[in-house]
Every structure is written in structure tokens, then in C-alpha cells.
Amino acid sequence: MNTDASGQGAASVAGHVADADQPVTGEAPRTLLQVRNLRTIFRHDHGSLTAVDGVSFDVRRGETLAIVGESGSGKSITAMSLLRLIPSPPGEIVDGEVEFDGRDLLELSDEEIRQIRGNEIAMIFQEPMTSLNPVLNIARQIGEPMEIHSRRDRDSIWKRCVDLLRQVRIPDPERRLKAYPHQFSGGMRQRAMIAMGLACEPKLIIADEPTTALDVTVQAQILELLKDLTRDHHSSMILITHDLGVVARYADRINVMYAGRIVERGTSDEIFNHPRHPYTLGLMESVPRLNDSDGTRLRPIPGQPPDLSNLPRGCPFHPRCRFAMDKCREAEPPLEQLSEEHWKACWVDLDDKH
Amino acid sequence: MTNTEPLLEVDNLQVHFKLHGGLLGRHQATVRAVDGVSFRVDQGETLGVVGESGCGKSTTGLAVLRMIDPSAGSIRLNGDDITLYKGRQLRRIRRRLQMVYQDPFGALDPRMRVLDIVGEPLLVHKLTSDRHAYRKRVLELLDLVGLNPKMAERYPHEFSGGQRQRIGIARALAAEPELIICDEPVSALDVSIQAQIINLLEDLQSELGLTYLFIAHDLAVVRHICDRIMVMYLGQVVETASRDTLYDQPMHPYTQALLSAIPVPDPRAETAREVDPSLQGEVPSPVNPPSGCPFHPRCRHAHDACRETKPPLRELQSGHAVACHLYDPAASEVNAPWPVARPA
Numbered sequence: 001m002n003t004d005a006s007g008q009g010a011a012s013v014a015g016h017v018a019d020a021d022q023p024v025t026g027e028a029p030r031t032l033l034q035v036r037n038l039r040t041i042f043r044h045d046h047g048s049l050t051a052v053d054g055v056s057f058d059v060r061r062g063e064t065l066a067i068v069g070e071s072g073s074g075k076s077i078t079a080m081s082l083l084r085l086i087p088s089p090p091g092e093i094v095d096g097e098v099e100f101d102g103r104d105l106l107e108l109s110d111e112e113i114r115q116i117r118g119n120e121i122a123m124i125f126q127e128p129m130t131s132l133n134p135v136l137n138i139a140r141q142i143g144e145p146m147e148i149h150s151r152r153d154r155d156s157i158w159k160r161c162v163d164l165l166r167q168v169r170i171p172d173p174e175r176r177l178k179a180y181p182h183q184f185s186g187g188m189r190q191r192a193m194i195a196m197g198l199a200c201e202p203k204l205i206i207a208d209e210p211t212t213a214l215d216v217t218v219q220a221q222i223l224e225l226l227k228d229l230t231r232d233h234h235s236s237m238i239l240i241t242h243d244l245g246v247v248a249r250y251a252d253r254i255n256v257m258y259a260g261r262i263v264e265r266g267t268s269d270e271i272f273n274h275p276r277h278p279y280t281l282g283l284m285e286s287v288p289r290l291n292d293s294d295g296t297r298l299r300p301i302p303g304q305p306p307d308l309s310n311l312p313r314g315c316p317f318h319p320r321c322r323f324a325m326d327k328c329r330e331a332e333p334p335l336e337q338l339s340e341e342h343w344k345a346c347w348v349d350l351d352d353k354h
Numbered sequence: 355m356t357n358t359e360p361l362l363e364v365d366n367l368q369v370h371f372k373l374h375g376g377l378l379g380r381h382q383a384t385v386r387a388v389d390g391v392s393f394r395v396d397q398g399e400t401l402g403v404v405g406e407s408g409c410g411k412s413t414t415g416l417a418v419l420r421m422i423d424p425s426a427g428s429i430r431l432n433g434d435d436i437t438l439y440k441g442r443q444l445r446r447i448r449r450r451l452q453m454v455y456q457d458p459f460g461a462l463d464p465r466m467r468v469l470d471i472v473g474e475p476l477l478v479h480k481l482t483s484d485r486h487a488y489r490k491r492v493l494e495l496l497d498l499v500g501l502n503p504k505m506a507e508r509y510p511h512e513f514s515g516g517q518r519q520r521i522g523i524a525r526a527l528a529a530e531p532e533l534i535i536c537d538e539p540v541s542a543l544d545v546s547i548q549a550q551i552i553n554l555l556e557d558l559q560s561e562l563g564l565t566y567l568f569i570a571h572d573l574a575v576v577r578h579i580c581d582r583i584m585v586m587y588l589g590q591v592v593e594t595a596s597r598d599t600l601y602d603q604p605m606h607p608y609t610q611a612l613l614s615a616i617p618v619p620d621p622r623a624e625t626a627r628e629v630d631p632s633l634q635g636e637v638p639s640p641v642n643p644p645s646g647c648p649f650h651p652r653c654r655h656a657h658d659a660c661r662e663t664k665p666p667l668r669e670l671q672s673g674h675a676v677a678c679h680l681y682d683p684a685a686s687e688v689n690a691p692w693p694v695a696r697p698a
Contacts, residue, residue, distance in 0.1 A: 216612065216616055220633075242544070244545070289620075299549065
């Protein structure tokens with residue numbers, strides 16, 4: 001009950017503030033996706049918990065927007081809510097708007113949203129092993145979105161599949177298309193997933209931890225590939241990850257999430273070099289760096305990740321925050337704009353503390 | 355670290371798994387998971403073992419613990435050859451070797467209270483005289499790893515990932531081991547929690563004089579916690595060096611590629627960083643490893659010798675050993691494409 005009430009408050013504040021973030025450009029809007037005040041809850045026996053609590057953000061054409069956060073921060077649920085992939089019950093999107101290229105995705109019929117999934121918005125998941133169907137060969141799976149969304153004949157779908165495998169740099173594509181997922185290595189499966197995602201030349205790719213299950217040398221190959229492909233196709237990408245190194249390399253802008261809220265947003269450069277939310281600062285200080293000198297001690301964020309069913313009053317981060325003041329324990333800070341590209345939800349002025 | 359006698363000495367360790375298949379379950383192939391690995395760990399130091407999946411780093415850890423039987427080679431703990439220990443002898447040395455696992459969810463029995471999870475090694479190794487001493491010791495251990503001793507009566511599902519990892523560490527410490535093998539101890543944890551566990555492991559090491567064999571794939575974490583690092587590829591050691599030497603002057607092309615592949619949390623450095631384009635493809639299957647140097651199919655410096663003979667691990671500078679033909683002292687000229695201090 002308590003969390004619901006405070007969530008409501010936060011949602012309305014965030015929604016109000018986000019209005020100021022409307023694009024002001026003329027005919028060709030630079031915003032591809034506009035999320036306003038998104039709230040997703042999960043019901044359980046004793047009530048409900050709010051996994052995404054009044055989240056608002058934009059994705060611009062051609063940009064890579066990262067959503068960074070730890071487990072329970074709501075980053076994956078946010079992404080799945082955009083495409084209405086939340087299992088219902090127990091999940092439910094209870095509020096918000098998701099405007100994609102002029103349409104509100106939350107208002108579309110089931111049939112209409114199916115036309116968008118895999119066609120205009122593609123999703124690449126973390127687990128290439130479980131996201132591919134083991135009994136269908138690769139050609140069937142890559143060709144499926146085209147069978148559904150385009151009027152190509154079998155020959156032209158086959159040719160397009162060969163072309164896609166070539167684009168994701170799988171050698172010997174004609175032979176590989178007839179193979180089954182178990183005959184592929186982890187990296188090859190992830191490449192096949194990307195090929196599937198690209199099949200219909202989507203305007204937006206949502207990549208949810210696309211390389212977490214892979215080795216670093218393969219991770220580098222896959223991420224460089226995704227970067228090149230989104231650039232070539234002028235697609236936008238939402239990159240969901242917990243890996244700050246990956247974010248530093250690939251993101252133009254970053255949303256930092258904590259306990260279902262966006263707590264800081266900014267360009268990659270600002271978030272890394274001038275973090276203004278204590279949680280973001282804490283994340284930066286707690287990762288070991290390759291260039292650490294001997295004896296540097298890490299500065300962890302104390303405490304445990306937030307329990308969504310039992311969030312504290314006020315700012316959800318305050319029990320772990322070394323700057324917390326009385327106000328933080330009482331009222332939740334709204335996401336407010338600091339400069340053109342920089343937003344934070346925190347009562348503390350970190351610049352004063354340094 | 356001035357001790358002359360190493361705590362752990364592994365010589366030419368091999369672990370081969372036989373694959374069976376077909377109607378009669380005939381022997382089909384052999385996986386050389388660990389193929390001739392030698393190293394030592396000194397008292398009080400942390401040796402990092404890094405490499406990608408399938409390189410044999412975890413199998414090496416399990417073989418040292420004697421949870422997997424080595425196919426060849428020897429393992430010496432404080433001078434005792436434990437390679438062939440069985441039964442009671444084996445149980446006795448198990449007290450001296452403990453393990454911290456990657457998955458804090460799978461590693462703890464969900465039906466046991468924390469008190470019994472942490473205390474079990476005390477009973478197994480008969481290290482406690484009565485219930486009272488047992489309980490006292492467990493509460494001490496919980497306190498040591500930063501958990502509230504009042505939590506002793508609870509069950510694992512009531513704890514978060516980081517807390518469960520602390521429980522796992524407390525259990526490993528219970529028998530007062532000489533060597534703790536940490537197999538990816540922080541990779542399943544959230545970023546903000548990883549640092550807590552790394553600091554805890556460091557504090558415990560300085561308080562209790564522990565020795566760690568630290569197996570991980572995260573090179574930044576390894577650099578932070580380890581004194582020396584051993585890089586493995588397809589069941590073999592390709593490079594060993596002290597921490598700073600390995601990161602500042604990596605010599606093996608695989609180590610170089612691995613280091614170049616890691617993104618660092620700094621957008622300015624990242625814009626400038628070039629990913630080594632030579633490292634294409636993936637780790638080959640250990641069932642059918644390449645001839646010669648295991649890395650040659652992915653190596654941009656590979657030449658004929660690399661395809662034919664396996665380069666031995668040679669110490670080029672004190673404490674820095676590399677298995678690569680580029681640094682072969684017998685070759686008439688240095689093939690290395692970068693300046694190398696030749697062995698004297």
C-alpha cells in the first residue's frame with residue numbers, strides 16, 4: 001500500500017517534468033519513441049509491486065540510448081513493456097503512453113502490435129540458447145519475420161537470409177542456414193539472433209543484455225557488429241546492460257535506473273565524468289578499473305539491492321546513500337533538469353560535497 | 355611472500371574426459387580440458403586464473419580440490435603429494451582446501467538453516483566439541499563476513515545474492531583452510547555488491563593470512579585482487595606474470611587481444627580505443643584442438659612453426675613466462691612485432 005501511494009506521487013511528478021523534454025524540432029521529429037509516465041505492476045497474493053514506476057524518456061532517431069541498472073531496477077521490464085511483452089497476469093501496464101512514430105503502442109490492438117514487433121521494433125535477448133527454437137533450422141527462424149511481415153516469395157526470403165548471415169559475418173551462409181541452433185556456438189547463435197532482428201530493417205532495436213552470456217572476445221565482436229549495423233541502417237537502439245564499460249563505448253545517452261525509476265539521465269560523457277546522482281557515483285566508484293594502481297580500495301555501495309515490495313519512504317536509494325539528509329527520508333525527489341541534456345532525481349547537490 | 359616453499363605446486367596437470375557415444379557407448383573422443391598445466395601458489399598470495407569459457411580454468415580448480423581426478427601430473431600441497439590421495443587421507447586434506455562458488459543461489463542447500471550451512475564443515479571435520487562451541491564458532495564466522503549473527507536461524511531464500519555469497523565464504527572459512535579456491539565468486543552479483551565481496555575477500559586475506567586461487571573472466575576484477583596472473587587458453591597456460599607486468603606488457607598475442615577486447619568505463623578512453631581486429635572467431639573445441647599452438651587459427655602473427663609445434667612455456671624475464679614462438683630464443687631473429695627484452 002505504502003509503495004503504491006508513493007509511486008503514484010512520483011509518477012505524477014515525473015510525468016509533469018517530462019513534458020518539458022518534448023522535442024521542439026519542426027516537421028521531421030528527431031524523436032522516434034516517446035515514453036511517458038510508464039507504470040508496470042506485478043500482482044501477487046498479498047498485493048502488488050511496482051516494477052516500473054512512472055518512467056519517461058525519449059529515443060532519438062539514430063541514437064543508442066543505454067538503460068543501466070542492477071537487478072530489480074526495472075530496466076528489462078521497461079523494455080518489455082514497450083512491446084507489451086509483459087506476461088499478464090501477473091504483470092500489467094497500468095499507466096503511461098508509448099508513442100512510436102506517431103502511434104501509441106499501448107492503445108493498439110493485439111493484431112496491430114504484432115505488426116510492429118519484429119518488423120518496426122526488434123528485440124534481441126540475452127540468452128541466444130533459449131530464444132531460438134531448437135527444432136527449426138536457422139533459415140526458418142530468420143525467415144519467419146519476413147514471412148509474416150512482407151510479401152516476399154520463398155526464393156527472395158532465402159536470398160535475404162543469406163545476405164543477413166553475411167552481414168552478421170557468419171561464414172558459409174548457404175550451408176549455415178540449414179543448420180540447427182545446437183550446431184552453432186554461443187557467439188554464432190547471438191549473431192543469428194541479430195540477423196533475425198535485422199530481417200525487416202527495424203527502426204528500433206531493443207537489445208537486452210545482448211552479450212552478457214558471451215566471452216569478452218566474442219562480446220567485442222558482437223557489439224562492434226551491432227554498432228556498425230545500426231549505423232548503416234540508421235536504426236535507433238535501446239541497449240540494456242549492467243556493464244558500465246559497454247555503456248561507455250556504445251551509448252550516446254544513458255538512463256540510470258534504480259527501483260523502477262530513472263534517477264539520472266545524461267549524455268555518456270556527463271554521466272561518466274560528472275555524475276550528479278549518488279547512486280550513479282556509487283556505481284562508478286565500485287567498479288575496479290584496469291588502470292587501478294596497486295592498493296586502491298574499492299568503494300562499494302553499502303547495503304543490499306532494493307526490495308520492490310518493501311521500498312522505504314522518500315527517496316528509494318536513501319538507505320544506501322552516504323549523502324542522505326532528513327528530506328531524503330521524507331519526500332521522493334522528482335527527476336529535474338540540470339542542463340539541456342542532464343537530469344537527476346536527487347535532493348542532494350553533489351557538487352557541494354566534492 | 356618471501357617463503358621459499360610454495361603452498362601449492364601443480365606440475366604438468368592433465369585432466370582428460372572421455373566422450374562415449376554410439377549404440378555400445380564406445381569411446382569416441384577425448385576432451386583435453388586441462389592439458390599440461392604447471393604453476394605454484396605461494397603462502398599468502400593470490401594467483402588469478404583467467405581465460406574464456408572452455409579454457410580449463412574451472413577444471414583446474416576442481417582438480418586441485420581433488421573433486422575431479424587428474425589424468426596425469428602432480429599436485430603438492432605444502433610439500434605433500436596429494437595427487438593420489440583417497441578415502442580418509444583425502445577427507446583430511448579437504449579441510450585444508452575450500453571453495454567459494456560462483457552461483458550463490460545454487461551453492462546453498464535451501465532446506466538448511468544458515469547455522470547448519472556454515473557449521474557443517476565443523477561437524478564433518480570434527481572440529482568442534484559440543485553444541486555450544488559449535489554455535490559460538492558459527493556466530494563468530496557470520497560476524498567475520500559481515501552478516502548479523504542473529505540471521506543464523508534463517509534459510510537461504512531470505513537472503514540477497516551478496517548475502518548468500520557471504521554465507522558461502524563463511525562456510526569456506528569454517529574449517530580454517532590454507533587455500534581457498536574462488537571460482538568466479540563475484541560474477542553473478544550486481545555491480546554495487548561485487549565491490550563489497552571483493553573488499554571482504556581482501557580483508558579476510560590480510561586478517562587471516564589466506565591464500566587464494568582466484569578463477570575469473572573479468573580482467574578488471576582480477577587485476578584488482580591478484581598478485582600474479584595466469585592466462586589459460588584451450589587447457590594450456592599461455593602466459594604468467596605479476597599483475598602489473600601482465601597488464602602493462604602483455605606478450606602473448608592472446609593476452610593482448612583479451613585486454614584489447616574489454617571496454618573500460620570511460621567514454622573518452624573508449625572513443626580512442628581500437629578493438630584488436632585480428633581476434634575473430636571463437637575458442638575452438640577442446641575435443642579437436644588445433645595442431646601446434648592452440649591459438650594459431652586466431653592469431654595474426656601465426657607462421658609455419660605455430661601450426662606445427664606447440665610452443666613451450668618459457669620464462670623470458672623473472673616471473674614472466676610466455677608460450678609463444680614469437681619469443682623463441684633459438685630463432686635467428688626476434689619475430690616479435692614489438693620490442694622485447696630478450697632473455698640474458
